[in-house]
Amino acid sequence: MERSGGRGGQPRVPTREVVLAAVRLFTENGFEATTMDQIAADSGVSRRSLFRRFGSKEDILFAGHDELFSTVAGYLRASPDEPLTTVFAAARLVLQDYLGDPEVTLPRYRLVRAHPRLRDREVAMTARYQAAFSRYLARQEGTESGSPVAEMAAASLIAAHNHVLRGWLRDPEQDGQEVLARFEEAMDLVRRVAEPMLHAEGGPGNDRVLVAVYPGGIGREELLRRIGAAVQESGRV
Amino acid sequence: MERSGGRGGQPRVPTREVVLAAVRLFTENGFEATTMDQIAADSGVSRRSLFRRFGSKEDILFAGHDELFSTVAGYLRASPDEPLTTVFAAARLVLQDYLGDPEVTLPRYRLVRAHPRLRDREVAMTARYQAAFSRYLARQEGTESGSPVAEMAAASLIAAHNHVLRGWLRDPEQDGQEVLARFEEAMDLVRRVAEPMLHAEGGPGNDRVLVAVYPGGIGREELLRRIGAAVQESGRV
DNA sequence: CTTTTTATGGCATCTAGTGCCAGAGTAAAG
DNA sequence: CTTTACTCTGGCACTAGATGCCATAAAAAG
Numbered sequence: 001m002e003r004s005g006g007r008g009g010q011p012r013v014p015t016r017e018v019v020l021a022a023v024r025l026f027t028e029n030g031f032e033a034t035t036m037d038q039i040a041a042d043s044g045v046s047r048r049s050l051f052r053r054f055g056s057k058e059d060i061l062f063a064g065h066d067e068l069f070s071t072v073a074g075y076l077r078a079s080p081d082e083p084l085t086t087v088f089a090a091a092r093l094v095l096q097d098y099l100g101d102p103e104v105t106l107p108r109y110r111l112v113r114a115h116p117r118l119r120d121r122e123v124a125m126t127a128r129y130q131a132a133f134s135r136y137l138a139r140q141e142g143t144e145s146g147s148p149v150a151e152m153a154a155a156s157l158i159a160a161h162n163h164v165l166r167g168w169l170r171d172p173e174q175d176g177q178e179v180l181a182r183f184e185e186a187m188d189l190v191r192r193v194a195e196p197m198l199h200a201e202g203g204p205g206n207d208r209v210l211v212a213v214y215p216g217g218i219g220r221e222e223l224l225r226r227i228g229a230a231v232q233e234s235g236r237v
Numbered sequence: 238m239e240r241s242g243g244r245g246g247q248p249r250v251p252t253r254e255v256v257l258a259a260v261r262l263f264t265e266n267g268f269e270a271t272t273m274d275q276i277a278a279d280s281g282v283s284r285r286s287l288f289r290r291f292g293s294k295e296d297i298l299f300a301g302h303d304e305l306f307s308t309v310a311g312y313l314r315a316s317p318d319e320p321l322t323t324v325f326a327a328a329r330l331v332l333q334d335y336l337g338d339p340e341v342t343l344p345r346y347r348l349v350r351a352h353p354r355l356r357d358r359e360v361a362m363t364a365r366y367q368a369a370f371s372r373y374l375a376r377q378e379g380t381e382s383g384s385p386v387a388e389m390a391a392a393s394l395i396a397a398h399n400h401v402l403r404g405w406l407r408d409p410e411q412d413g414q415e416v417l418a419r420f421e422e423a424m425d426l427v428r429r430v431a432e433p434m435l436h437a438e439g440g441p442g443n444d445r446v447l448v449a450v451y452p453g454g455i456g457r458e459e460l461l462r463r464i465g466a467a468v469q470e471s472g473r474v
Numbered sequence: 475c476t477t478t479t480t481a482t483g484g485c486a487t488c489t490a491g492t493g494c495c496a497g498a499g500t501a502a503a504g
Numbered sequence: 505c506t507t508t509a510c511t512c513t514g515g516c517a518c519t520a521g522a523t524g525c526c527a528t529a530a531a532a533a534g
Contacts, residue, residue, distance in 0.1 A: 007478065007479045007480070007531075007532045007533060008478070008479045008480050008481080008530065008531040008532050008533085009479070009480035009481040009482085009529095009530070009531060009532085010480070010481045010482050010483095010528090010529055010530045010531075011481085011482085011529095011530075011531085012480095012481070012482090013481090013482080035519090035520065035521085036520080036521070036522090037520090045482085045483095046482065046483045046484075047483085047484090048482075048483055048484070048485090048523095049481080049482055049483065051521080051522060051523075052481085052482080052483095055522090056521075056522075057520095057521070057522095119361075120357060120358065120360075120361035120364075121357065123357075123360060123361050123364040124356075124357035124360050124361065127357075127360040127364075134396075146404070148396060148397045148400035148401070148423055148426070149426070151396040151397070151399070151400050152392075152393040152396045152397055152426075152427070152430065154396070155389075155392035155393055155395065155396035156389040156392055156393050158392065159371075159385060159388040159389045159391070159392035160385045160388070160389055162388070163385035163388050164385070167383070186385055189385070189386070189389075189434075190389070193389065193430055193434060197426075197430060244500075244501050244502060244508095244509060244510045244511075245499065245500035245501050245502080245509070245510050245511055245512085246498095246499070246500060246501085246510070246511035246512045246513090247497095247498055247499045247500075247511070247512045247513050247514095248499075248500085248512085248513085249512070249513090250512090250513080272488090272489065272490085273489080273490070273491090274489085282513085282514090283513065283514045283515075284514085284515090285492095285513075285514055285515070285516090286512085286513055286514065288490085288491060288492075289512085289513080289514095292491090293490075293491075294490070294491095475534100476533100476534080477532105477533080477534075478531105478532085478533075478534090479530100479531085479532080479533090480529105480530090480531085480532100481528100481529085481530085481531100482527105482528080482529075482530095483526105483527090483528085483529095484525105484526090484527085484528105485524105485525085485526090485527105486523105486524090486525085487522100487523085487524085487525105488521105488522085488523080488524100489520100489521090489522090489523105490519105490520090490521080490522100491518105491519085491520090491521100492517105492518085492519080492520105493516105493517090493518085493519100494515105494516085494517090494518105495514105495515090495516090496513105496514090496515085496516105497512105497513085497514085497515100498511100498512085498513075498514095499510105499511090499512085499513090500509105500510085500511085500512100501508100501509085501510085501511100502507105502508085502509080502510095503506100503507080503508070503509090504505100504506085504507075504508085
């Protein structure tokens with residue numbers, strides 16, 4: 001594969017090595033105590049090139065996230081499946097990206113927990129995903145303009161995704177398959193919440209949503225009796 | 238009211254004037270193009286005192302937000318009402334704080350939209366509220382540990398709040414009462430979504446959630462027939 | 475081999491942010 | 505009223521992240 005599209009150039013900065021060196025230095029000496037000069041010296045790259053390539057010290061720690069976001073955004077544009085299924089798969093891409101690179105994502109998680117500034121940065125990243133999901137859902141599901149349902153659905157999805165992700169970050173020993181299973185479970189929950197919200201407004205325009213909570217194992221007849229009682233005899237419902 | 242507790246001190250930095258001066262400079266010259274020296278000169282305060290009081294250039298723009306967060310956190314600790322009602326009221330405090338200070342919040346919104354770095358900062362602020370709401374709900378509603386429902390509920394709430402808030406920020410001419418009405422409407426929607434989620438897990442432990450979407454006006458009998466068909470004859474449901 | 479293109483690396487510079495210390499101003503004690 | 509104690513301001517020096525400029529090294533195209 002040819003690089004960026006041009007014709008020549010000096011050998012590029014070895015991105016991966018720089019990131020690993022930076023992560024090591026951040027972990028050993030702390031994020032603020034580590035200077036760009038140290039990272040430059042340690043990774044054999046000039047300070048100037050570090051800034052050119054990564055933009056900022058923080059960006060070294062989150063390198064690759066922009067690319068991942070592009071991948072996710074492209075996936076949404078391709079829209080292979082039904083909308084919710086598509087955004088779930090897109091979120092799964094993010095989760096798998098974390099799972100597949102523990103060498104970076106785990107120490108980064110520890111750093112992010114310790115430094116508010118880095119935490120803010122990570123939060124901002126997830127907000128970008130949320131915004132992208134929200135826009136996609138609003139467009140695909142054709143929710144009423146002015147309605148917050150697409151935002152709420154995207155927010156729930158991100159919250160559920162992050163919940164599962166944090167579970168792994170805190171206890172990375174657990175099997176990746178197990179984590180993915182928990183993710184699917186969480187997405188089922190999101191679907192149960194989001195689907196009625198989205199369809200209730202996006203459909204013919206007069207759909208209603210009925211949500212019933214009942215003790216498990218009461219049987220079909222009893223369930224119907226309770227619902228019938230709950231909706232009263234008011235006629236049209 | 239006496240200040241911090243000590244005995245003396247030089248007159249304090251006039252916070253409000255500094256903020257207004259900064260907002261004006263940011264708006265006229267751009268955020269990055271404005272230096273702390275300019276703000277210092279323009280507001281008649283030394284550069285050193287600006288940093289001491291606000292911490293950073295960004296913090297001038299978001300001054301008062303920490304105090305607001307403390308107010309909100311305190312409100313949650315007081316917990317006057319039922320949990321969801323309490324978090325709704327807490328969110329309302331935030332909305333009203335924005336509505337009540339358009340002189341700052343409106344130009345800030347324009348700046349935040351233009352500068353990704355400021356946007357990230359604002360996002361981080363809302364994430365703090367979301368985390369506080371989530372913790373509060375998890376504690377109050379006693380959701381199963383490991384379940385993402387409290388996070389999802391808080392995320393939906395924040396999304397709905399921000400939706401209403403952005404609506405006003407984009408069109409600040411509309412009446413504050415109108416905005417608040419939209420807020421209440423949005424919170425109703427959040428309640429319909431969040432309540433079953435939270436209670437389904439916090440109850441006896443085996444509750445199920447049934448969500449049915451149906452065309453409005455079909456009548457009670459037809460509704461029951463459809464639900465009966467949907468849940469099949471599997472016996473226990 | 476020469477040209478073109480693209481990336482690196484050194485240098486100067488700008489400015490956000492911090493530690494330090496002197497001094498101003500206020501409130502209480504005598 | 506004077507002294508004392510305390511707190512906050514403001515100036516100074518300094519660190520380090522970040523950017524523009526320019527020379528130069530290396531790879532691809534001819």
